[in-house]
Amino acid sequence: MNANVWWKRRAGCAREMLAASFRQGMGPIGEPRLASSLGDLLARPGSLVRAVVAYLLGIEMGMAEESARALGCGLEYLHTASLVFDDLPAMDDARLRRGAPCLHVIHGEAMAMLAALALVNRGYFLLWQGMRGASLARRDEAGELMDECLGINGLTGGQAYDLAGWRGCQDPAEVAAVAARKTGALLRLTVGLPALCGRGNHREVQLLDRLALLRGLAYQAADDLKDVLDNEDATGKSGGRDDELGRPNLVAAEGFDAAFRRFARLQETGDRVEGALPGPPERWGMLRLLRVEAPPAGHELSLASAAV
Numbered sequence: 001m002n003a004n005v006w007w008k009r010r011a012g013c014a015r016e017m018l019a020a021s022f023r024q025g026m027g028p029i030g031e032p033r034l035a036s037s038l039g040d041l042l043a044r045p046g047s048l049v050r051a052v053v054a055y056l057l058g059i060e061m062g063m064a065e066e067s068a069r070a071l072g073c074g075l076e077y078l079h080t081a082s083l084v085f086d087d088l089p090a091m092d093d094a095r096l097r098r099g100a101p102c103l104h105v106i107h108g109e110a111m112a113m114l115a116a117l118a119l120v121n122r123g124y125f126l127l128w129q130g131m132r133g134a135s136l137a138r139r140d141e142a143g144e145l146m147d148e149c150l151g152i153n154g155l156t157g158g159q160a161y162d163l164a165g166w167r168g169c170q171d172p173a174e175v176a177a178v179a180a181r182k183t184g185a186l187l188r189l190t191v192g193l194p195a196l197c198g199r200g201n202h203r204e205v206q207l208l209d210r211l212a213l214l215r216g217l218a219y220q221a222a223d224d225l226k227d228v229l230d231n232e233d234a235t236g237k238s239g240g241r242d243d244e245l246g247r248p249n250l251v252a253a254e255g256f257d258a259a260f261r262r263f264a265r266l267q268e269t270g271d272r273v274e275g276a277l278p279g280p281p282e283r284w285g286m287l288r289l290l291r292v293e294a295p296p297a298g299h300e301l302s303l304a305s306a307a308v
Contacts, residue, residue, distance in 0.1 A: 007285035011052050018051045021073045026122055037107040037115040041080065044098045049289050050190045051076040056286035057191060057208075058130075061198020067130045071193050074126030077119040079186055082155060084116035091163065092245060127193065134197040142196045149185035149192075158182035165246050170253035172262070175224075176217060178248045183223075184216030187290060207277050214270035215290040221263040222292045224250040263294065 022045045029035035051072035058068030087094040087102040088109060094102050104112035127146065131139050148154055158181025191208040194200075200208070228251045250259040270291070277284050 003282040003285055004288075007282075007288065011056065011286065011289060014052045014055050015048050018048050018055060018069065018072055018076070019045050021069060022048065022051070022076055025073050025077070025126070026118065033107070033111050034114055034118065037103060037111040038118060040106060041084070041103055041115055041119075044100060045076070046080070046098055048072075048076055050079055050186065053286050053289050054190045054194050058194035058198055060283065060286070061194050061200050063130075063194060063198045064133055067133050067197065068194060070126045070130035071197065074123045074130060075186070075190055075193070077123035077126065078150070081116040081119035081123065082159075082186075084112055084119075086159070088112065091159070092247070131193070131197050138196050142193055145189065145192050145196065149189045154181055154185040158185065162247060170248060172250060172253040172258075175248040175250050175253045176220075179217050179220035180213060183220045184213045187212040187216040187219075190290075191287070201278075204278060207273055211270055211273045211277075211287065212290070214266050214273060215292070218263055218266035218270060219290075219292050221250050221259060221266060222294055225256070225259060225263065225294075227251075228256065260294075263292075267291070 023042045026038055026042065029038055053072075054075050055068045055072035058071055059065065063071075083097060084103050086092055087097055088104055095105055096102065102112075103115060107115070131142050134142065150156065158178050161178045161181065188209055191212045192205065195205045195208050227249060250262060253259075254262070274284060274287055275281065277287075
């Protein structure tokens with residue numbers, strides 16, 4: 001069995017285990033409307049690519065299995081909550097997510113927000129649970145990374161920039177900066193937390209952080225291209241929203257061909273950074289899940305990770 005097949009099977013097993021943890025991780029919910037909202041939300045876990053990568057990387061970094069699983073599930077709860085908020089009428093006013101109506105469409109905005117807040121609360125709890133086995137110094141570093149990636153200079157601030165109004169001329173550098181705060185920030189946590197809470201050395205932590213940012217920017221570039229192509233059957237979510245709502249989009253900023261070339265450059269640079277990680281390439285096979293695949297420019301895009 002070659003390394004690619006082995007990693008694919010291992011990732012599949014990890015996904016099955018994490019999907020069960022994702023669905024069952026909230027425990028009993030007394031209020032029936034909140035229970036129904038969370039039940040619908042947790043029934044569609046998506047690709048779980050962040051959870052799988054964090055879990056497998058944590059195991060590779062020497063974390064206890066239950067700690068690695070807590071990190072993976074906690075990250076996925078935070079990611080899923082961010083999608084619920086992103087889809088709300090006050091944000092992107094989306095109607096479709098993961099091939100089904102958005103949570104607020106079925107259960108109303110109030111229940112959608114409360115369900116998302118429940119996931120945020122549980123997500124933080126699981127992250128801290130996963131970090132317990134690390135040294136005090138490493139926990140401090142991990143906590144600072146969480147604040148940087150999720151707070152006003154990370155995911156939360158990125159969403160605020162996203163809503164700033166981007167109609168007319170867009171600067172590609174500014175569009176990329178918003179992507180770094182949103183998609184890039186979550187992927188930085190995906191690799192940074194298990195490396196810090198495990199035995200990742202300084203060089204590994206630095207390279208993994210750089211790789212996560214590049215993969216996040218590439219993913220967002222692909223997502224911008226998909227938004228313009230507007231194939232809801234392929235993407236499983238509402239398309240064409242960036243132009244309609246005046247959101248940052250690389251295609252609007254520099255054109256389809258230039259955006260596609262940027263995507264390719266990000267992929268190539270990410271491949272070089274991944275290749276610079278210490279040890280044999282097979283050691284880092286789980287990181288291939290973060291790599292976005294795309295066919296030739298001008299054709300429909302498909303993300304290998306399917307991280308929607």
